Amino acid sequence: MAQNIVIVGGGPAGVVLFNEFGSKLSASEASVIMVTPRPYFTWLPACPRMLVTEDGELEKRVLMPFPDNFNEGNRKVVLSKVVSIHDGEEKAQRFVTLDNGETIEFSVLILAPGSKWDGPLGFPESKEEDLEFIKKWRKEFAEAKDIVLIGGGAVGVELAGELVDEWPTKPVTLVHGHPLLLTATYPDKFRQDVVDRLIRRGVNLVLGDYVDDIIPKDGKITTRKGTDVPADLVISTRGGKPNTEFIRTLGSDVLDDGGYIRVRETLQLVDHPRIFAAGNAIDIPEGRHAYKAARQALIVAKNTVALVRGSDDPKTLWQYRGGRNSITLSIGKDGGACYFDVLWGLMFGDYFASLKKSRGLMIDMVKRRLQL
Structure with missing residues (x-):
């Protein structure tokens, strides 16, 4: 049986x-x-761009419906x-x-x-609600005058990159509790490289500081160290x-x-x-x-x-031994940073990151590999 x-x-x-x-x-x-x-797979790494811009109607590709054969033979999806x-x-x-x-x-x-x-990646659990959720965030980003992101991990870095890519003159500030972006999983040299890339793109960084109250008051928020940051839209991009x-x-x-x-x-x-x-x-x-x-x-x-x-x-039984910690970050449609934990630790910039991830966001590769 x-x-x-x-x-x-x-x-x-x-x-x-x-x-x-x-x-x-x-x-x-x-x-x-x-x-x-949900009756579909959501490719989260592509969501920061999908939530910022209508270009390309990414919601039609990022929310990948399960194919009919997922309910054939000995397989079944229960919603x-x-x-x-x-x-x-x-x-x-x-x-x-x-x-x-x-x-x-x-x-x-x-x-x-x-x-x-929390925040922009906190998707609801139905297609109709998700589409409304996406429209809501696009509208909020478009109408905001001063955007502040709280949390400088991969989500914060990539969302900041998408925002300045879409609106180069709109002030975007990223607040992170450590002196360098990302986590100590990656070497300081790479983390500093990501800092430098965001600064060159025009992102304002407040590092080594925290925000406890993310609700703006009088057009600003105040960090623990007493720094006032102009803000009318504040978003948690913590992990x-x-x-x-x-x-x-x-x-x-x-x-x-x-x-x-x-x-x-x-x-x-x-x-x-x-x-x-x-x-x-x-x-x-x-x-x-x-x-x-x-x-x-x-x-x-x-x-x-x-x-x-x-x-x-x-x-x-097989044992999982872990693996090397590598990461590719997109910073806008044509920029990014890569780190591969091999040899002495290999780092690559905009050209390689754009080929690997930033331009297509790996959507076609993921759909093919997951047989969606």
Whole structure:
């Protein structure tokens, strides 16, 4: 009798897993169910540009509908949200509960819930609402006179680049709590290079300082150090938080203090050998990128196939060893910066970044690789 493999999340990890099982497991071995609230995949790295400009109608390409074959053979997409998980000793005691009250039994459960975002990346959960959300942000950006972004990670850097690309004379300020942009995951030399590139593009930087109250008063905000920054639109571009509140139903020890899922090297949850996790919500100390999520998903896929086929000896399962931390940032349509953690650390600028990401935002490559 076919076993149920349930995947929670339709992001990079979830879709990679869905495709892997469709090609590696027969209908007699497993039924594959992906639970996600949206009937489409959203390519987040392209969203800063999509939210700033109408050019190219990017919403038609960035919101990628799941194809019909996602509901054929041994695969099915369930449009819903998981609100709780029960993991018992017997098969009938393993199930997830959906927000409509229905339950789905699982033999293997894979958690790939991704992140929750504030501000422009905090998308709703329907196509109609998403399109209105996109229009709203485009209007706010267009009408704003002084824009301030709070948080100088990849989202803040790329959104600042898109804003000055679209409106070169509009004041855009980026406030970041550290002396250099991004995080210490990357070397100072690269982080300083990103600082220099934004300054050359006309972005105002306030580094090593914080903003506690992001609501403008009298046309400005004031940092902790007392710096007044002109502002009529202030946006949080801090990193996303793990979308894991529903996983607490497994027990208080499944998440760390930051809300990330505790996993073993096999990407199994501690004390839950038939539950795996992958993507931005796991507690592995490395950069959280779509390509990392996809690599983790491939390890989870191999281990899930092994469990389905009766090989549950931990010694036979694959282990995720992490990888090098590389990043490509787009800074407008023709600019950017790249860092590759190989040799002595390779850095590239506008030309390479524009070829790799900035011009096309990797949309066609992602659609092809995810079979969308």
